[in-house]
Every structure is written in C-alpha cells, then in structure tokens.
Amino acid sequence: MGLSTLLSKLEAAAEGEKPPPRFLLLFWPAGTIPYLFLPQGEGRGYTSSPILQPFEDAGLRNDMTVLYGLRDSRKAIDSGGSEGGVVLRTTCADIPGTRANGGESDDAVAGGPSIDQILSKRVPELSARDVGPVNAIGDARVDSQETSAQCLSYSYETRSVQSARTGEPLTEHVPLMPEKSPSRLYSQVFSGFMPGDAGKDRELHNALQLRKSVLDYSLGELKRLRALAPASERVRIDAHAEAIRKIEVQLSAQLEMPSRSCDLPPPPDVSLVARSGSSFDYSDPTAPDDESQALAELGRLHLGVIQAAFQCDVTRVATFQWTTSVDHVAFKGLYPGEPETAYRNHPLSHRVSGVKVTSPPVRAEEQAVHQFLANVQTWYNQRTAEALTAFKAARDIFGGSLLDHTIVPFVTDTANLSHARSPLPALLFGGSALGMQGGQFANYAASTRPFADVWLTVAQAYLRRADVNTALQDEVFVQQHGDSASPLPGLWVPT
Numbered sequence: 392m393g394l395s396t397l398l399s400k401l402e403a404a405a406e407g408e409k410p411p412p413r414f415l416l417l418f419w420p421a422g423t424i425p426y427l428f429l430p431q432g433e434g435r436g437y438t439s440s441p442i443l444q445p446f447e448d449a450g451l452r453n454d455m456t457v458l459y460g461l462r463d464s465r466k467a468i469d470s471g472g473s474e475g476g477v478v479l480r481t482t483c484a485d486i487p488g489t490r491a492n493g494g495e496s497d498d499a500v501a502g503g504p505s506i507d508q509i510l511s512k513r514v515p516e517l518s519a520r521d522v523g524p525v526n527a528i529g530d531a532r533v534d535s536q537e538t539s540a541q542c543l544s545y546s547y548e549t550r551s552v553q554s555a556r557t558g559e560p561l562t563e564h565v566p567l568m569p570e571k572s573p574s575r576l577y578s579q580v581f582s583g584f585m586p587g588d589a590g591k592d593r594e595l596h597n598a599l600q601l602r603k604s605v606l607d608y609s610l611g612e613l614k615r616l617r618a619l620a621p622a623s624e625r626v627r628i629d630a631h632a633e634a635i636r637k638i639e640v641q642l643s644a645q646l647e648m649p650s651r652s653c654d655l656p657p658p659p660d661v662s663l664v665a666r667s668g669s670s671f672d673y674s675d676p677t678a679p680d681d682e683s684q685a686l687a688e689l690g691r692l693h694l695g696v697i698q699a700a701f702q703c704d705v706t707r708v709a710t711f712q713w714t715t716s717v718d719h720v721a722f723k724g725l726y727p728g729e730p731e732t733a734y735r736n737h738p739l740s741h742r743v744s745g746v747k748v749t750s751p752p753v754r755a756e757e758q759a760v761h762q763f764l765a766n767v768q769t770w771y772n773q774r775t776a777e778a779l780t781a782f783k784a785a786r787d788i789f790g791g792s793l794l795d796h797t798i799v800p801f802v803t804d805t806a807n808l809s810h811a812r813s814p815l816p817a818l819l820f821g822g823s824a825l826g827m828q829g830g831q832f833a834n835y836a837a838s839t840r841p842f843a844d845v846w847l848t849v850a851q852a853y854l855r856r857a858d859v860n861t862a863l864q865d866e867v868f869v870q871q872h873g874d875s876a877s878p879l880p881g882l883w884v885p886t
Contacts, residue, residue: 455818713774
C-alpha cells in the first residue's frame with residue numbers, strides 16, 4: 392500500500408498535479424486568560440500578547456489568524472463546562488445528555504459528527520486515502536472515566552447509551568477514541584508498507600524496538616522503484632523514505648532508553664471514587680514531580696508521526712489533543728515565586744473559577760494563579776509553534792509546504808478559567824495555498840457569532856465555494872443553526 396501510494400503520487404506530480412489539502416485539528420485545555428491573551432488592536436496591524444508571543448517568535452504570524460468572542464449557542468444538557476465544551480467545539484451540535492459511565496454524571500454525548508469526519512466525508516481530496524483520519528492524545532487522564540474530555544472525533548455512526556441523569560436511552564454519535572502511544576500511532580499509519588494482512592501493527596511495533604525500519608520490509612520494491620523512476624524523481628523517493636526514517640529513529644530511541652521514557656503516570660484507580668467524586672484531589676493541586684517534559688516528548692512524537700504521514704500522503708486528516716479538557720499534567724516552575732513546586736493545571740483553575748478574567752484581580756494569590764494558567768497556555772503554544780514550524784519547513788511528494796496546504800485549527804473547551812462557554816478564543820494556522828488569509832486578529836466579542844462559523848469558514852477552503860451552508864445543508868450542526876451561522880468574513884478568498 393505504502394509504495395503504491397508513493398508511485399501514484401510520483402506519477403501525479405510528474406503530470407503536474409498540485410499538492411493535496413490536509414486537515415489537522417489541535418486542542419489545548421482550559422480556555423485562556425483574556426487580559427493576557429487578547430492582542431492590542433485588530434486586523435493586520437494588531438500587537439501580539441504574551442500568550443501568543445511564541446507564534447510571533449517562531450515566525451508564524453502570517454500563517455495565523457487569532458479569533459476571540461465566539462459563542463457556544465447549542466444546548467449542552469448537564470454536561471459540565473470542560474466535558475461538554477470539547478464536544479460542542481468539534482461538533483457544534485446539541486448535546487442530548489450525558490452517558491452513564493460508572494463515574495461522574497457530566498460525560499457529554501455527541502449529538503452530531505465532528506468536523507474532521509464531516510470534511511473527510513464531504514471533500515474527496517481528504518477522504519481518498521489508504522489510511523482514514525487518525526486521532527492521538529498526549530495525556531488521557533480524566534476525573535472519572537469521562538469519554539468526552541478525551542475525544543475530539545465523533546463518527547456519523549450512532550448508538551444507544553444510558554443516560555446518567557434519567558437512566559433512559561440516549562442516541563450518541565460514536566466517539567473515535569485517540570491513540571495514546573506514539574509508537575502504536577506509527578504502526579497504525581505505516582503498517583501498509585509491510586507485506587501480508589495479519590498482525591502487521593504488532594510486528595511493526597516490535598521492529599521499532601529492534602531499530603528496524605518499515606522500509607526494511609520493502610527494500611527490494613523500494614530499490615526497484617528508484618531504478619524505474621526518472622533521475623529527477625529519485626530525490627522525491629529518497630525524501631519520502633527519509634521522512635519515515637526520521638520519525639522511526641526518534642520512536643526507537645524513546646522505546647529503547649528508559650532514561651528517555653516519556654510515559655506519564657497511569658490514571659488513579661477510579662473504582663475507589665464515589666459516583667460524584669474525582670480521581671484527583673482538587674483541594675491540593677500540587678504534584679510530586681514535573682510532568683511537562685514527558686508531555687512535550689509525547690506531543691513531539693505524535694505530531695512527528697502525523698507530519699510523516701502527511702508527507703507520505705497515507706492520510707490527510709488527523710486530530711491531536713495535548714491533554715484532556717480536565718488537564719491533570721503537573722507543571723513545575725511555572726507558578727510565580729515557587730520554582731520548585733509542580734502544580735496541576737485544571738485543578739488549580741478551580742481556586743479562582745469565580746474571579747473576574749477581564750482584568751488582573753486585586754488579591755496577590757489570584758494574580759499568581761492567573762499567571763500560572765497563562766504560563767501553561769504559553770507552554771502549550773511554544774510546543775505547538777515548534778510543531779507548526781516543522782510542518783512549514785516540510786515538503787510533500789509534490790514539493791509543497793505541508794503548512795501551506797494544511798488548515799490547522801487550534802481550539803479549546805471553555806472560554807476561560809471560570810469554565811464559561813463564551814466568549815471563546817481560537818486560532819487558525821496554515822492553508823495559504825487553499826485561500827486562507829492569515830496575519831490578522833478578529834474580535835467578535837460584541838457580536839453573537841457562534842463557533843460554528845469557524846467550521847463554515849474552514850469548509851469554504853476545502854469545498855472551494857462561498858455558499859457552504861448550502862453544500863452542508865444535510866449536516867446536523869448546519870440544520871440546527873439555520874441562518875444564525877455563516878462563514879467569518881475576510882478569512883478566506885477563492886484560489
């Protein structure tokens with residue numbers, strides 16, 4: 392499969408076919424601190440904020456659009472701020488209720504498919520791949536068995552689940568759970584380069600531990616392909632192989648050396664938690680050790696696999712969550728005045744959930760918590776900027792920049808640390824070759840624009856038409872919003 396894909400792409404490139412479009416949905420947890428997030432000014436002349444500075448420093452300003460003030464206008468029945476916020480963000484459809492999962496009762500179910508699945512179905516250039524959309528997550532720890540906090544992707548397929556509130560059946564769109572292991576994600580994506588049909592994923596995982604490449608299983612075919620191809624195409628074949636080998640080396644080193652282990656701690660034993668309780672002690676947000684380095688490595692490897700998969704054109708749609716929406720990663724050195732203490736992000740936010748977020752609070756402790764939470768978001772932005780810079784530099788088999796041909800929405804679950812649903816921040820990266828217009832800040836705080844407008848804007852670039860409401864009229868989120876949703880102006884122009 393893999394070499395067949397390569398050969399077909401070489402032929403298409405030789406015939407003048409353009410680089411294909413791709414879609415990568417990214418997620419950070421816990422919203423933002425508005426007075427530290429919002430840029431000064433609007434449009435293209437805005438001045439960046441401290442939280443957004445990592446993208447400026449990485450040279451990504453012209454590849455980025457900053458959005459603020461969007462609103463969740465759909466129903467979210469008893470679904471909690473963080474849990475329901477993830478489902479609303481990716482589906483923009485009503486939440487019909489929460490599932491009974493043996494833990495807390497705020498685990499939101501999806502009332503429609505997610506945007507990655509919608510685009511995969513509606514856009515032929517995104518769906519015609521050997522490997523379908525892939526989903527990954529850095530840290531999947533949750534409070535109490537919530538699916539919704541750790542899943543961005545929801546299928547068109549539906550099923551019946553029991554309501555946590557009434558015990559009656561609910562219809563949910565099936566969650567497509569993300570992969571937690573970068574090496575297993577690699578096996579999932581690249582097993583098609585191996586011969587045979589059975590057991591390839593496990594065999595490929597074992598090969599990584601032995602520092603063997605998936606290409607070792609196809610060296611004869613790869614050599615023959617190079618011999619058959621014109622000299623001008625051999626550079627592209629080698630670049631294709633190098634993209635795979637590069638991520639394999641990183642994965643093999645992580646698997647081989649315990650000192651480089653990037654495993655985060657396992658989740659607490661939820662069987663010991665009462666139905667309304669959490670696996671974590673929210674009264675004490677401190678942690679024994681720093682976990683941010685492990686998360687950074689996990690994110691780097693996951694996004695490296697996705698980058699290689701895009702370069703080799705074995706998939707064109709992916710999602711990646713840094714953590715669940717109830718982020719329990721411990722960050723050391725980010726709390727002002729306490730360089731040796733590790734704090735968990737989401738539990739600490741509950742200390743100030745009722746404090747205003749439009750300006751600095753009066754009390755010093757609340758100011759410190761705000762600054763810690765802003766520092767954590769800045770940390771996520773730094774790591775994301777590193778990955779996007781690599782995407783910008785990477786070239787696919789057609790010679791095009793991955794970032795230019797990929798739209799990368801970077802979204803969050805709630806508006807801010809008070810767990811409110813509005814006004815929401817979001818970022819859009821890339822897609823310049825698809826008509827996306829970066830380098831600007833748009834503030835909709837004075838309007839009532841729903842978050843669905845973001846997905847309609849993105850859909851314009853893939854469907855290559857302005858009247859996307861008509862094109863997507865059969866989708867749940869479009870039907871539910873009716874005339875209240877429309878693409879955001881000035882963010883896309885036809886190419």
